[in-house]
Amino acid sequence: MYINVHSQYSLRYGTMSIPALVEEAVGYGVTQMVLTDINNSTGIMEFMRECEAKQVKPIAGLEFRRDKQLLYFGIAQNKEGMKELNDFLSEHNLQKKPLPDEAPPFKNAFIVYPYPNEKTLSDNEYLGIRYDQLNSLFNVDLSTVKSKLLALQPVVVADKIEYRLHEYLRGIDLNVVLTEVTASDKCRPSDMFLPPGQLEAKFSRYAFILDNTRNLMNRCVMDYPKGRVNLNRRTFTGNKKNDRELLEKLALSGMEYRYGKSNKEAQKRIRHELKVIYELDFCAYFLITWDIIRYSNSQGYYHVGRGSGANSIVAYCLKITDVDPIELNLYFERFLNAQRTSPPDFDIDYSWDEREDVQDYIFKRYGSQHTALLGTMSTFKDRSIIREIGKVMGLPKAEIDGFTDQTRAAINQNNDTFRKIVAIHERMANMPNQRSIHAGGVLITEEPITYYTALDLPPKGMATVQWDMYEAENIGFDKYDILSQRGIGHIKVAVQLIEGNQQRKIDIHQVKTFMKDPAINANLRVGNTKGCFYIESPAMIQLNRKLGCDSYLVLVAASSIIRPGVASSGMMGEYIKRHHNPKDVKYLHPVMKEQLEETYGVMVYQEDVIKICIHFAGMDGTDADILRRGMSGKWRSEQEMNRIKQSFFTGSKRLERPDDIAAEVWRQVSSFAGYSFSKAHSASFAVESYQSLYLKTYFPREFMVAVLNNYGGFYQGNRLVYVQELQSAGGIVHLPCVNNSDSAVNISGVDVYLGFIGIHGLNGVYIELIPEERKTNGPYQNLEDFIKRTAIGLEQVIILIRVGALRFTGKSKKELLWAVHLLMGAKAKPNNDAELFQLETKNYSLPVLVNTRLENAYHELELLGFPLSMTMFELLQTDYRGEIGANDLINHIGQVVRMVGLYVCEKTVHTKNSQRMWFGNFLDVEGNAFDTVHFPNNTPMYPFRGAGCYLILGKVVAEFGFASLEVLKFAKLPILPNPVIS
Incomplete structure (x- = not known):
C-alpha cells in the first residue's frame, strides 16, 4: 500500500539503502510497494532484485521535483511504463529544460499529484491524499474524484533517529545550518512504514481510497527479464552468422599482418580463441571494438589497447592491442572464459584531446537511444563528512579544522561535539552523495537504454546512465572502456613536432x-x-x-x-x-x-x-x-x-x-x-614506455616540448624538471615573447619559446589572441602597436612586461612599465578602433632604468613558477654546493655526507607501526637526481618545507648497486631577498 517510497538514491534525502529498505518493508508485513526516488531511477533494478529475493512485489516509479519542490510522481504499469517515465526525465535532463507543472499523458504509467490539486485529471492521473488530510473531505461531493483518490503514505526514513539524520542530509544539501532547514525542505517525522493494519485503520472511513490504491498497484507488473541476461548490442552486422564469418576473416587477415602467412602456432591459437568467442557470444563485442579502432585509425588517432584484453591474439590481429600474446606466453582464458564472474572489457586509451571525438563517433554510429556513458556514485568521504556535519551544526571554521586535523586525534576523542559528529558520520559514511561520470565506460545496448535508467547530462555533455559499473554488470551490460591519458598525448605531439621541426616522419x-x-x-x-x-x-x-x-x-x-x-x-x-x-x-x-x-x-x-x-x-x-x-x-x-x-x-x-x-x-x-x-x-x-623512450632517446627536445604541452606526467607539479631536461638535451629555452611564442611551448631548431598558457594570471583570451593576431597581421612593432592591436588591458600588459614577453622592444622592464603607464594612464583598456592617421607617441627623456637578473628571477618565480634568468642554486644566499654530487654517492657507501639538493618531489608512506616516513627526490647543482629516505624519528624534527634547495646531512646507503641518502638532518636554505620594484 506504499506508493511513494524513497531510498538513499533520493540523494541527501532518503536514509535507507535498497537492501535495508526492503528488509524494513518485510518487517512491517509489506507485500508490494513502489520505489519513487527523486528525479532518478538509479535503484530500480536493484530494488526489483531485492524484492524478488524477499517475496515482495516490486513496482517501479519516479518522483519528479523542480527546485526541490514536489510536482508529482509516476508509477510504471510495466517495463514500457518505466521507459516512458525515464524518457520524460531524460528529455528534460538532456535538453536542460525544467520539468513542467503537469506531466504529459503516459500510456503505460500512472501520475499521482499531491492532494489538493485543481487540475482536471485524465484517465491515468490520480491524487495522493495523506491520512491527516482526510478531514478536508468531510461534507464534500466526491463523485468527481472518488475513483481518483489514492492513499499517500510516503516512506523516507526508518525511525526517529534516521529522521534526525535526514535533517542533517537536508542541511548539507541546502548548505544551511540545521535550524534553517524548514518544514518544506524535509519530510515529515511520520514518513515511514507504519505498523501492520495502522494505515488501513487511518483510512477506514474512506475504504474506497484503499481499494483504489490496491487496485492500481495490482495492475502493475514489472515484466523485466529475471536473472543474469545479456542486454548488450547482440550483433554488429545484424546477423550472428555474418558476425562470426566477419570476425574470422578479420582475425586471419590480421594474422598475416602480424605474423606472416604461415605461422601455425598463431593460426592454432586464433582458431581456439574464435571458438571460445563464438560459444560465449562475444563476436559483436570484438567487432564493435574493432570498429571503434578502425574509426580512430582513419582519423590518425593513436591508441593503446591494454588490460587483460591484450591476452587475446584475436585482439592483437584486429589491432585492438599491440602486445604479442605468443611472445609473452599470455593465456586467453585470463580475458575470456566460462568461469568469469564478470564480463571482460577492453581498455582503450586515447590522447586526452581525441577521446571525445571517438566517443562522439560511438554515439552517432550506434544511436543515441542505445548508447550512453557509464555513471559512478560518489559517497560521503570521511573528512568531507566531518566538515559538512560541522557546518550544518553551525560550528566555526577553526573548530571544524581542528576536528579534521589528524594530529589532534587524541584530543578530539574527548570532545563531546566531536563524538556527536562521529556518531552521525558512522550512519552517513557509505551513503551515496552525488552521481558522477565513470572514467571512460560506454554502454551500447540492444534495447533503448531508457528501459533500465533515466539519463543525466554531466558537464561532459554526453548522455550518462544513473548507475555505476557494478549495477551495469548486475543488470546485464558490458562496458567499452574508452579512456584517455596524457602519455599518449606526449607521443602524438612529439611525432608531430619532429615532422615539423626536423621534417622526419616517425x-x-x-x-x-x-x-x-x-x-x-x-x-x-x-x-x-x-x-x-x-x-x-x-x-x-x-x-x-x-x-x-x-x-x-x-x-x-x-x-x-x-x-x-x-x-x-x-x-x-x-x-x-x-x-x-x-x-x-x-x-x-x-x-x-x-x-x-x-x-x-x-x-x-x-x-x-x-x-x-x-x-x-x-x-x-x-x-x-x-x-x-x-x-x-x-x-x-x-x-x-x-x-x-x-x-x-x-x-x-x-x-x-x-x-x-x-x-x-x-x-x-x-x-x-x-x-x-x-x-x-x-x-x-x-x-608505451618504449615508444616514449625511443622519442626521448633520439628526439629529446621535441619530446620534452610535447611533455610540457600535454600538462601530464609525474613532474607536472614541478615543471622546472622538464625544462631542465630540455636544456640538458641542447634546447635553448626562452622566456615567453609576444613575437615568438604561441599559446603552447613551441620549438624551431634548438630554440624553444615558452607558451603564454604557462603565465600565471594571463587571461585566456590573450593566450590565444596574441599569437593569432601576430600570424594574421605580422610581428608587433613596438609597445604601442601591441596594445592597439590586441586591445589588452593595463593589468594584463603589466604581467607580460614583468615576465619579459615585450623584450623585443629593446627596452628594460622598468622603461616599459613607465611607458605603458604614460601611454594608458589609468585606463583599464585602450581603444583599438582603426585610425585614419597614426600619430607618433611623445617620447620622454628617462634616466637609465635597468633590471637585475635577481629581479627577473623573482618575476619568473611568481609568473612561471620557476626562474630562467638564474638557477635555483644561483638564488641561494650561500655559495656552498655540498661535499659530493649525485653521481659520486656510490663511492661513499656507509659515510655521512653533506649534499645540497633542489627539491623535486616527496612521497609519504606508512610503516608497519602506522608511523609516517618519507622518500624525497632532489637534483644536485649539475642537474643529476638523487633519492633520500626520511625515517619517522628524524623527519618531524626536520620537515619538508616545499620547493627550494635543501642542505642535507645523511648516511649513504646502497641496495642492489643503487645509492641513496638516509637523512639525519636537513633544512631549507634561504635565498637572496627580493629587491622590491617601486
Whole structure:
C-alpha cells in the first residue's frame, strides 16, 4: 500500500539503502510497494532484485521535483511504463529544460499529484491524499474524484533517529545550518512504514481510497527479464552468422599482418580463441571494438589497447592491442572464459584531446537511444563528512579544522561535539552523495537504454546512465572502456613536432625495433627516463636501476612489481635478488617452481596469483576469478574476501600442503588484494614506455616540448624538471615573447619559446589572441602597436612586461612599465578602433632604468613558477654546493655526507607501526637526481618545507648497486631577498 517510497538514491534525502529498505518493508508485513526516488531511477533494478529475493512485489516509479519542490510522481504499469517515465526525465535532463507543472499523458504509467490539486485529471492521473488530510473531505461531493483518490503514505526514513539524520542530509544539501532547514525542505517525522493494519485503520472511513490504491498497484507488473541476461548490442552486422564469418576473416587477415602467412602456432591459437568467442557470444563485442579502432585509425588517432584484453591474439590481429600474446606466453582464458564472474572489457586509451571525438563517433554510429556513458556514485568521504556535519551544526571554521586535523586525534576523542559528529558520520559514511561520470565506460545496448535508467547530462555533455559499473554488470551490460591519458598525448605531439621541426616522419609503431635498440635500453638501465610514460617516477627509475633493466621482458615485470601489492608483501626486493642470482633461487614449494619459474617463484602478475590458488590450493576457476577482481580493487564486500580465504585454506589442507607454507603463500596472495596488474596490462604499459623512450632517446627536445604541452606526467607539479631536461638535451629555452611564442611551448631548431598558457594570471583570451593576431597581421612593432592591436588591458600588459614577453622592444622592464603607464594612464583598456592617421607617441627623456637578473628571477618565480634568468642554486644566499654530487654517492657507501639538493618531489608512506616516513627526490647543482629516505624519528624534527634547495646531512646507503641518502638532518636554505620594484 506504499506508493511513494524513497531510498538513499533520493540523494541527501532518503536514509535507507535498497537492501535495508526492503528488509524494513518485510518487517512491517509489506507485500508490494513502489520505489519513487527523486528525479532518478538509479535503484530500480536493484530494488526489483531485492524484492524478488524477499517475496515482495516490486513496482517501479519516479518522483519528479523542480527546485526541490514536489510536482508529482509516476508509477510504471510495466517495463514500457518505466521507459516512458525515464524518457520524460531524460528529455528534460538532456535538453536542460525544467520539468513542467503537469506531466504529459503516459500510456503505460500512472501520475499521482499531491492532494489538493485543481487540475482536471485524465484517465491515468490520480491524487495522493495523506491520512491527516482526510478531514478536508468531510461534507464534500466526491463523485468527481472518488475513483481518483489514492492513499499517500510516503516512506523516507526508518525511525526517529534516521529522521534526525535526514535533517542533517537536508542541511548539507541546502548548505544551511540545521535550524534553517524548514518544514518544506524535509519530510515529515511520520514518513515511514507504519505498523501492520495502522494505515488501513487511518483510512477506514474512506475504504474506497484503499481499494483504489490496491487496485492500481495490482495492475502493475514489472515484466523485466529475471536473472543474469545479456542486454548488450547482440550483433554488429545484424546477423550472428555474418558476425562470426566477419570476425574470422578479420582475425586471419590480421594474422598475416602480424605474423606472416604461415605461422601455425598463431593460426592454432586464433582458431581456439574464435571458438571460445563464438560459444560465449562475444563476436559483436570484438567487432564493435574493432570498429571503434578502425574509426580512430582513419582519423590518425593513436591508441593503446591494454588490460587483460591484450591476452587475446584475436585482439592483437584486429589491432585492438599491440602486445604479442605468443611472445609473452599470455593465456586467453585470463580475458575470456566460462568461469568469469564478470564480463571482460577492453581498455582503450586515447590522447586526452581525441577521446571525445571517438566517443562522439560511438554515439552517432550506434544511436543515441542505445548508447550512453557509464555513471559512478560518489559517497560521503570521511573528512568531507566531518566538515559538512560541522557546518550544518553551525560550528566555526577553526573548530571544524581542528576536528579534521589528524594530529589532534587524541584530543578530539574527548570532545563531546566531536563524538556527536562521529556518531552521525558512522550512519552517513557509505551513503551515496552525488552521481558522477565513470572514467571512460560506454554502454551500447540492444534495447533503448531508457528501459533500465533515466539519463543525466554531466558537464561532459554526453548522455550518462544513473548507475555505476557494478549495477551495469548486475543488470546485464558490458562496458567499452574508452579512456584517455596524457602519455599518449606526449607521443602524438612529439611525432608531430619532429615532422615539423626536423621534417622526419616517425613510425611510432615499430616497437619491436625499439626494444632491441642498445641506446634506448641503455637509457632505460640508467634511468634517463623523465617524461616517459610510467617509467619516469623516482620509484620506477630506482627500481629499473636496481634491476639493471635493459629489456622489454624485464620492464614488463618491473611495471607490475612496482605496484603496492607486490611491494607490500616484501616480494619486490626478493624478485630483484632472484633476478640477479637465478641459480640460487629456493622455491617455497614445488608448485611455485612449476607455475612461477618465469618470475623466480615470485607472484608478480594477477595471473600468477590465480595459478597458485588453483594449483596450490585447488580452488576452482570461479573463485579464482573473484580473487582476480579483488586484486583489481573490486571487492564488493569483506565477507567475499573472507570466503575466498576460507576456500584457500580448506583446499590447501585437502591437498596436504604444510600449514606454515600455506600461511606464507596466503600472505603473499592477500597482499595483492588491492593493487596488482595482469601481465598483459604490464606488457601494454611497457610498449608505451618504449615508444616514449625511443622519442626521448633520439628526439629529446621535441619530446620534452610535447611533455610540457600535454600538462601530464609525474613532474607536472614541478615543471622546472622538464625544462631542465630540455636544456640538458641542447634546447635553448626562452622566456615567453609576444613575437615568438604561441599559446603552447613551441620549438624551431634548438630554440624553444615558452607558451603564454604557462603565465600565471594571463587571461585566456590573450593566450590565444596574441599569437593569432601576430600570424594574421605580422610581428608587433613596438609597445604601442601591441596594445592597439590586441586591445589588452593595463593589468594584463603589466604581467607580460614583468615576465619579459615585450623584450623585443629593446627596452628594460622598468622603461616599459613607465611607458605603458604614460601611454594608458589609468585606463583599464585602450581603444583599438582603426585610425585614419597614426600619430607618433611623445617620447620622454628617462634616466637609465635597468633590471637585475635577481629581479627577473623573482618575476619568473611568481609568473612561471620557476626562474630562467638564474638557477635555483644561483638564488641561494650561500655559495656552498655540498661535499659530493649525485653521481659520486656510490663511492661513499656507509659515510655521512653533506649534499645540497633542489627539491623535486616527496612521497609519504606508512610503516608497519602506522608511523609516517618519507622518500624525497632532489637534483644536485649539475642537474643529476638523487633519492633520500626520511625515517619517522628524524623527519618531524626536520620537515619538508616545499620547493627550494635543501642542505642535507645523511648516511649513504646502497641496495642492489643503487645509492641513496638516509637523512639525519636537513633544512631549507634561504635565498637572496627580493629587491622590491617601486
